[in-house]
Amino acid sequence: MTTNAGALDNQTIIADMSVGDIEISLPNASTYGVTVKRLGSGNTLTVNPGSGKTINGSSTITIGGDGTSLEFTFDGLNWHIT
Numbered sequence: 001m002t003t004n005a006g007a008l009d010n011q012t013i014i015a016d017m018s019v020g021d022i023e024i025s026l027p028n029a030s031t032y033g034v035t036v037k038r039l040g041s042g043n044t045l046t047v048n049p050g051s052g053k054t055i056n057g058s059s060t061i062t063i064g065g066d067g068t069s070l071e072f073t074f075d076g077l078n079w080h081i082t
Contacts, residue, residue, distance in 0.1 A: 007034045015063075017043045026050055030074035033082070037069040047072070055079040 002019040010032035015022045017040035024036055025048045038045050045063045049055045073082045
């Protein structure tokens with residue numbers, strides 16, 4: 001993926017950072033979670049939890065470092081990195 005996108009439940013997104021900044025929006029709810037992996041250095045990869053939700057208490061998360069992969073789990077109210 002090289003552009004901003006909305007994630008789906010149980011989806012793995014591989015973000016190609018060679019083109020520019022990317023923002024991934026997590027779904028409003030999830031049963032299985034979402035995985036986001038960063039490929040490449042430079043530019044900014046931001047994960048947005050959606051309106052009124054947080055990720056580990058934060059309004060957004062930035063994923064740094066080539067090859068970094070994070071799994072996001074939804075608890076019914078907010079998202080957590082697991």
